Amino acid sequence: MTDQHAPKPVRHLLGLSGGKDSSALAIYLRDKIPEMEYFFADTGAELPETLEYIDLLEDYLGKPIARLNAAKSFEYYLKLNGNFLPTARTRWCTPELKIRPFEQYVGDDQAITYVGIRADEPHRKGYLSTKPNISARxxxxxxxxxxxxxxxxxxxSGLGVPKYYEWRSRSGCYFCFFQRKDEWVGLSEKHPELFEKAKAYEQFHREAGRDHTWSPGEDLEELVARADDIRAKAALQQEKEAARPKKKLLDQFGSDDDLDEGCLVCFK
Known part of the structure; x- marks a missing residue:
């Protein structure tokens, strides 16, 4: 007979962003914490490669990955925030689309959330829940x-890295304002329909008398017009990186560790 007054067990939770670190952590802990729950906060603006990789992870883990935000995505919260697009300084997207759905998913349960910060980056910080019933490991x-x-x-594991690493350094929304200019060029080539949607958001703001651009200093129309120059500069930077002493092959997958301003819960 179950004791109805017995405290509920602590929940063990691991949020997946579609990035390399949270994915590797899920694989690493799969057999260590059998009661682990996995979740993915879908912003409604994910790259197709990210969604594909989450499906592959679900198969590998042998457990369902709870999809949060099924009914409320970026467009909903854009209207809720006065139709102002998020920026690096006013990044309402992360609290609304990542943190709040997670906290609602946990409710008042005691929970431990497992975070994929590595031993070589203990300085990394980002948005995490501050609710007293949720602790982090x-x-x-x-x-x-x-x-x-x-x-x-x-x-x-046999999964390897998500396919977007062929042209992008980390996960996140297709219009993420933290992506590099050469990654915007990559988006225009790999997913031109998503690039056009990102341009439409800029036009939307322009028509409202605002000067918002996703990429600092220029709008996307201007950026893609000088795609050759951007690619050339990116290639030169990669050559410089490769020439550094003891540079390892794994570093070709991006310098995300150097971008502390990025949202931890989105990119890990």
Whole structure:
């Protein structure tokens, strides 16, 4: 007979962004914490490659990944926030589309959330829940797991890295204002329909008398017009990176660790 007055067990939760670190953490902990719950906060503006990778992870983990925000996505919260697009300084997108759905999913349950900050980046900070019933653990820091280990975990699992790493350094919305200019060029080539939607958001703001641009200093029309120059500069930077002593092959997958301003819950 079940004791109705017995305290509920602590929930173990791992949020997946579609990025390399949270994905590797899920693989790393799969057999260590059998009661783990997995969730993915879908912003409604995810790259197709991200959604495809979440499906692959679900198969590998052998458990359902709860999809949050099924009824409310970016467009809903855009209207809720006065039709002002998010920026690096006013990034309402992360609290609304990532943190709040997670907190609603947890409710008042006691929960531990597992975060994919690695041992070689303990300085990283980002948006995490501050609710007293939710605590955080950092298994990669606890176990000394570094960037090269993360790639080995993904490789050994057979999943590898998400396909967007062919042209983009990390996960996040297709219009994320933290992506590099060469990644915007990549979006225009890989997903021209999404690039056009991002341009339409800029036009929407322009018609409202605002000067918002997704990429600092220029709108997307101007950016794509100088795509050759942007690609050339990116290639030159990659050559400089490759020429550094003891540079490892894994570093071709982007310098996301150097971009502390990014939203932790979106990119890990």
């Amino acid at each position: 950092y298994p990669f820091i606890e176990d000394g797991i570094k960037k090269e280990d993360v790639f080995e975990i993904l490789k050994s």
